[in-house]
Amino acid sequence: MRRSPQLPSPPRRYQSGTAQLVDRDKAVEEETLPGYDPEEFYPVHIGEIFHRKYQVLGKLGFGATSTVWLCHDLRDHRYVTLKVYTRTPTSPPQINREVQAYRHLSTIRSSHAGRRFVREVLDSLELVRADGSRHHCLVHPPLHITIRDFQRLGRKSTGLPEDVLKGLLLHLLPALDFLHTEANITHCDVKASNLMLTIEDEGVLVDFEQAERENPCPRKVVSSERTIYASRDFRHPEDYNWGYPVLCDFGEARIGSSHPYKVIQPEIYRAPEIIMETEWSHSVDIWNTGCLIWDIFENKHLFDARNEEGEHSNRFHVAEMVACLGTPPIELLQRSERAPLVFDEAGHWKGNPPLPQLSLEASEEHLEGANKAAFLNFMRSMLTWLPEERNTARELLEDPWLCGRV
16 A cells, blocks of 8 residues: 655744844854855844745754755654855855765765764755855754763763773764775874764654753844854753764765875874875874874873974974884885975984874873773884884774773
């Protein structure tokens, strides 16, 4: 018997009259970003319906290149997240790397287990304004909180417990293996704020919608066309069931297995080949992951990379690497035109700045005995000077420390 198609949901009705209005002289949300230009951001309104399908329920957040909204899919009767990018420049044309990466991913036919740990895209669309400017949009399943926020749920920020860290890696590493081996993508921005937990309990979304209807978020009415809304957090995130972590935000992703030098990665997570301005490949994600593990387990940066004035410095960054990992092989130094700035012809550190008193053993504070030794071996298999000597994501999944075979 043929099942009748579902009818579209009726649009929600919103009353904004009780919303708190923010003073027009006060900068809020995306207006606080350096170099903010209102014409770069699409003027989304709560209650608005895009493409006769996605009705905006509330604002989840903002960034330098997008605003993010919880929506209801009126046709498929589900909650979705709508990411609305800033205006697509036409002169000179620029690449939206996240849209490009997801278009590429849509062409990959794969049953790789790690694919489900990469954030899915349900739809993509463009919004066109009256002046003809265009804004890319991606539609995703909603996600809960980031690993960064998960860490902060307690009263005092602490590192993740060892078993939780291992659980996280058993999802992140398959995602990276899928990206590197089958999709031929380097993420380039693996950090705690780009790892998010899936939603197991849709009540968190129902409560978000109800909260917006009953207590509309504060807003600043800039003009008849533009309103700046305050982002709304999920209510009491610890009261709901979380799912598994997925890797998000492909705004820095690159397609291909080898690339000429270009500045990528967060400063403190930059691999040696990026600092030394040489060619790079997927293995920068592995170095990045090692630094991230240290951050979320030890609750401190492995490399601080700051000079006496508190500013990021490549010299200080490399000095800390030498202190922790030893002198890099001559082979790596010969690849870099910048290496002679801090290393002599024999590959020795020139002493500017002096090497700090650092070591992995002294910096690791939570483990003991054979378990500590195994963890540090795991770390060293990611933090190797030569990119080709780093373990791959697949090899890391078989590591004795991660697999509990210590």
